[in-house]
Amino acid sequence: MASLINCPHCSARPADEFTIKGAVLKRPKADANAEAWMDYVYLRNNPRGRHREYWHHTSGCRRWIIVERDTATHEIFGTFDAALGAPAEVIL
Ligand SMILES: [Zn+2]
Numbered sequence: 660m661a662s663l664i665n666c667p668h669c670s671a672r673p674a675d676e677f678t679i680k681g682a683v684l685k686r687p688k689a690d691a692n693a694e695a696w697m698d699y700v701y702l703r704n705n706p707r708g709r710h711r712e713y714w715h716h717t718s719g720c721r722r723w724i725i726v727e728r729d730t731a732t733h734e735i736f737g738t739f740d741a742a743l744g745a746p747a748e749v750i751l
Pocket residue numbers: 666667668669670716719720721722
């Protein structure tokens with residue numbers, strides 16, 4: 660994995676300062692059935708390749724960011740402030 664993560668708030672920081680919290684998934688609508696919520700909360704895929712994850716800058720600014728990376732090569736394609744979201748054209 661890359662040893663430096665570019666936090667949108669703190670600039671390049673060691674990866675040890677962050678905690679990976681999970682894939683960015685499309686959230687079901689509030690009135691979705693129980694099966695949709697079960698899939699969203701508990702039955703997550705573990706994708707190989709390029710995808711997005713929520714990361715928490717635990718030992719830094721303590722803000723949430725979105726990291727787009729390849730889980731096979733660990734190449735990082737971009738980091739975004741999670742409060743602002745990632746550019747829609749890149750959502751996978
Ligand atoms: Zn930060």
